[in-house]
Amino acid sequence: MAKITMLGTGLIGTFYTQTLHGLRSRDRVVNVYSRSAERAKAFAAERGILHWTSDLRDAIQNSESEIVVVGLPNDVHKDAVRLAAEAGKAVLCTKPLGRTAAEALEMLEAVEKAGVFAGYLEDLVYTPKTLKALASTKNGAMGRILWTRSRETHPGPHSAWFWDPVRSGGGAIVDMGCHCIEIGRNFIGKDKRPLRAFCWGATQVHPIEAEDHAIGLVEYEGGAVSQFEVSWTFRGGMDLRDEVSGTEGTIRLDHFLRTGFEMFTAAGEGGYVAEKAEGQIGWLFPVGDEVHALGYVHMFQDMLDAWEAGRAPMETFWDGYVVNTIIDACYRSMKSGRWEPVELAEWQVGKLSEPAKTSPPRAGKVQPKASGRPQEAKTSANQGKGRGKAGKAGLIAIKVERLPDGRTKRILKDKATGRIIEKIE
Amino acid sequence: MAKITMLGTGLIGTFYTQTLHGLRSRDRVVNVYSRSAERAKAFAAERGILHWTSDLRDAIQNSESEIVVVGLPNDVHKDAVRLAAEAGKAVLCTKPLGRTAAEALEMLEAVEKAGVFAGYLEDLVYTPKTLKALASTKNGAMGRILWTRSRETHPGPHSAWFWDPVRSGGGAIVDMGCHCIEIGRNFIGKDKRPLRAFCWGATQVHPIEAEDHAIGLVEYEGGAVSQFEVSWTFRGGMDLRDEVSGTEGTIRLDHFLRTGFEMFTAAGEGGYVAEKAEGQIGWLFPVGDEVHALGYVHMFQDMLDAWEAGRAPMETFWDGYVVNTIIDACYRSMKSGRWEPVELAEWQVGKLSEPAKTSPPRAGKVQPKASGRPQEAKTSANQGKGRGKAGKAGLIAIKVERLPDGRTKRILKDKATGRIIEKIE
């Protein structure tokens, strides 16, 4: 049994806790943190969690829990991981690891120095379909991999902080590109070094600074290309699809919109259909078991089995760091209009398959090059702000969505200050 | 945590144990029985089960286990359930409950008399898609249900005993019709009494006595009709689909062949694709997580949660009995060529929703009418034998299939004796 501290009570904290407590699990969240004491208390009450707190340090140091799960906004990952490492706790951090490769590298070094177990919670690599497709690929069914496509698009995220590049580190790329990039990397082979990236991105629809739509290409050692498509402008639900093309075969995965469940209803049922579904009547495409289909169940199984067995999980902080370096290259490319090199601090392929005790499969000294993106992100935000300012005061609607409990959430931007807030009514 | 005795080490015992031990489960099979000591021992060793035995009574009476799971051939269900009831153990029995309604009724009465917890392991009602579709139906999205279709077809079962109607109780109907009937019943509403059934069935392809293909209709109180299609003659894998039609909507579920996972391979991978898949190259349609997609995970969650909570599970022995009465009517109809009444010993709809302590939601005295099918089954077998006898001695191949471990299994019939045997090479 694993005793877990959950940091964060938003959609991701909810999905994580639901998974950890799910079905006939022997694991328990015993402690929960939210910046809001009210939310922490309510979350704990609803899910039978003994302790709650709104103090991050206290949460992490709680002596009853052995593992800290970081399900917080991107700008808090680094501090939370550092505190967990200092407290000697195993730490599992949600995606993306950092807002930039520089942040990710600090986190990687922190857990390595402390010698604690660390896992990168990249759920979409763990969907049952992806795991089986990866196994077939490893068994040679695809031959040599030539190309992958990973697509994640929907009408936009649920929480206000996603829309604020200062807190999130960017837009659709940092939010969803991290999934797509790591899916491609798994199919192509983690032993293949990513060489360069090209990216187009734009703010096509929303009154925000960050990109709400982007397409990227990553080229790997050996010549394979990995393509990602991410968007907050998509209509029709959440589109989660992967394709793989090899010399001997092809794979198509659909995780969400066409999974063998189709429903037409003229009456509706006044309820929640699926994450980011649009509409309550007409043809709907529900998912049987969402946390399972999205990989949460198999992800925590691997993480906790690995923790118990003292081996590295399938997705480590090293992987999170590699993804962040690719994202950095994508943001540079968006601006330069050309391929940009992927600037990894080191590349030690021999270490990759070595079983690790409590840390990811990485060793030796790391000499990080300066990662240019934090400055760029700031610049981009500034540009955006300039563009977005319309003169008179007021709030601009970024996204309106219906919550599972029937209330309406509005994500709004204050035109004067640029601040992004949520209102739930 | 539940401590469980597993009776049976075939495909179903394997799937059950895999599910009970799966992911991060707190439940354990602590004791396993097979008629073959060798199989029992190997099964236990492979899955870390402490005790094994080839003595059914010993297995059931084992003091370390609280729950007995019956994963045995149909002809052993009744004895196993009786022994479990006598031993005061909770008992979970695989589908179909009995070979006939008369057998099922005996089993129902045995657990009721003993006051033990009893669950009917009808997995396909518990697939994540079915559970969500049932919830939408209950929420009114379909309006009034008019029709359901449930289809389960594949190239034929794995074990020899399925092909022998004396041991199994029939052919494709008793093997798979039980699933389809109960799926239809759940959508239409368990409070609706089944009134009459019509069935066509034939032995179209295999040299056996039982039907290898059948289509049935069940009419319910209120006018809804539930259609099933079962076959051991299907080519192309395992076809598991359900459809529901109501005044306000329609549902289509595909559990196995088209679930958003498509793979073309010219190379193959020398492995297992999916239950009853045909072929290793070309376009294949794997399932991400088979035990989950087939409902085993949610079934055991409900069963064990219900057992711990002292409530009735979603599927009870009463449900198993109702299904057997409908199957009996289908077999009668196959012979008479007309609608046959569904002869339930009682119908107490008021009792259906009442929470039960350790037994299914059923009460009062049961006065079973004579169930005519056992005799009919015998007759059918005799007829079949007459038809099948070709004169000279020898073995006729019923089914040849490749096992996950690469060996070849042949199911053969001795032309002289009619006996059905398996050979694995």
Next chain:
Amino acid sequence: MAKITMLGTGLIGTFYTQTLHGLRSRDRVVNVYSRSAERAKAFAAERGILHWTSDLRDAIQNSESEIVVVGLPNDVHKDAVRLAAEAGKAVLCTKPLGRTAAEALEMLEAVEKAGVFAGYLEDLVYTPKTLKALASTKNGAMGRILWTRSRETHPGPHSAWFWDPVRSGGGAIVDMGCHCIEIGRNFIGKDKRPLRAFCWGATQVHPIEAEDHAIGLVEYEGGAVSQFEVSWTFRGGMDLRDEVSGTEGTIRLDHFLRTGFEMFTAAGEGGYVAEKAEGQIGWLFPVGDEVHALGYVHMFQDMLDAWEAGRAPMETFWDGYVVNTIIDACYRSMKSGRWEPVELAEWQVGKLSEPAKTSPPRAGKVQPKASGRPQEAKTSANQGKGRGKAGKAGLIAIKVERLPDGRTKRILKDKATGRIIEKIE
């Protein structure tokens, strides 16, 4: 070039004319008839047709036209065919051929006696998918056919007369079962005699006398079974699917709802989506080229090529007659609750493949048995009326639908008289 008289200006007359004039066709409708002079005139004007009339006899005898296409309500087929035969014109009649086998037999004898070319306009056998699937079946890809399923369901027909069993000859079975039965017959082989039929049917939703939902089974010589599912109660559009199962293979055809065209629109476009589509926003499934997908294009190609070449078309009046005899058996079975024999006046399989000059492949004397269904239909209508009468006078809505031109059509029943009328507003 073929010069054609079109009898009928409803949906079917429109589809037929659209097809005959479509693409780069060399054929022309030169003459059109409607009971309403106003409609005939407007139809002719809109499509550049030279002659129009509201006199059936004049229409058929028009000397400029060589071929008469009967696109009229079922109760007028017999007279129209008889007049065409007497006038020595080639005649193509829409499905079903007659309201009963007796009517169909009269029509068959009329064209045979007159020695005119006659074709049965069963479009769904001619869809490009069906034609290719039939070719593969003939090439042995399926092995021996064991089972077919054909499904046609939608929310109900467009014109008032369909809902009136006196004019149409029945309900969903006579309207759509004729398609399904002939599709099954083509896959199983037209040389296989249909032996018996079983049918369930009910009036589940609409205030009408005829069945609005039915399921039937037809058993053929050789053991194959053909299943049909027809409904006017379906929600979600028009569901047109076929399945075939053989000893060596399986086929699945979807002609309408899932053909590789998927569209989500939050805005709509104020237009026509597809025949019997429901709704204008959300996920929609349009068909690229409806008249082509529904078989009209290839049907008229075969008919007119056959007429020019002096050979029999793929679908003849003989086929129409066989279908009507099966439908008669289905209606008898609905009442008797058991298999009913298919009562063909004759069965001369040897004649089937013989090329015919101007008439279908059938010869010799026909001694029709009395076909019991006309009386039954009448009885059924009476029963229905009794059931439907609610006391006070007024109109009951049977179906409301939006027309392509934006107007609303209501099909209504006069509660006092039982008469069914249309109102367009």
Next chain:
Amino acid sequence: MAKITMLGTGLIGTFYTQTLHGLRSRDRVVNVYSRSAERAKAFAAERGILHWTSDLRDAIQNSESEIVVVGLPNDVHKDAVRLAAEAGKAVLCTKPLGRTAAEALEMLEAVEKAGVFAGYLEDLVYTPKTLKALASTKNGAMGRILWTRSRETHPGPHSAWFWDPVRSGGGAIVDMGCHCIEIGRNFIGKDKRPLRAFCWGATQVHPIEAEDHAIGLVEYEGGAVSQFEVSWTFRGGMDLRDEVSGTEGTIRLDHFLRTGFEMFTAAGEGGYVAEKAEGQIGWLFPVGDEVHALGYVHMFQDMLDAWEAGRAPMETFWDGYVVNTIIDACYRSMKSGRWEPVELAEWQVGKLSEPAKTSPPRAGKVQPKASGRPQEAKTSANQGKGRGKAGKAGLIAIKVERLPDGRTKRILKDKATGRIIEKIE
């Protein structure tokens, strides 16, 4: 009726002639040209064509024909069009218009100067699904278009000349990218000027000089991005899919692999399944009516209707020229690794919707900039040769494929000379 000269007797000439003579068409190919007299004669005999010749000039000047269809390899397009223009014939030219924008511009100017009717045979814009999706897009169902994706991938083309960049003008981009680019342009709006293009391409599998896999992005005025994916390395058949994303909706089209026709066969049928299909057994996905599904039928309807009516067809030489300029930019980008401007000789959006008499909707003087690609293509070929040369003499297999008539075709490269040849056995 149109009287047509067909130049070319390969796959495309066959598909074109099949379409023009298809169904109940009033049009006829009256004259056919092939470089090989033997092929021309056989082609004419098989299809009832009166005249045949192996002299290109004679073919074009034939007085019985009014329209010349150019279905020849890319390197012959320019001469054939020039000769047709000089002869005052209407001319329809297959895709791509030229090997480069410079060639296309010459062709555009030739027909314009001669004042003859000219159509660009871009069939995939005319598939019934695309036409309907375009109509919905024009009706506003998608809102403002943000992104399109068009994918055409298969295991490689049929004829040797495709594989030779000197004759074809490039590899997969010039072969199939032309389709994808024009599909994107139609959805985004032909009034939107293409601004810049980015492209990745590589020779991943075949021993050739040209790219066998490429991904490109085209950015349009207004901000929409059009993505294409083309490959000769794909396994599993021919993948033809389009996606469109707009502010109000999304569209997904599948033209070939998943169109509602699924077949499993263990027996096969020894025949042709579909263009570029792989394999004869297992799960196959035939297309009902290939020439219709691929747009040929509606393309020739529009072309010949436009010619008769004296209006411009939907796809003109201007469109072909725009596509070639985008392809040129893609090839430049492949080398430069950055966005490249689309260098149109002129952009007169106001002219686009103006009805033209016999020429495409374009006017005014054209001042072509130098198009850099011909030189680049040559360079690329040289590079490739260097890479491909392995030393010893002999033939390298590029592609092996089974022909509809059962023979085997091998496309081979002479290692010494680099020449690409075909052998059919």
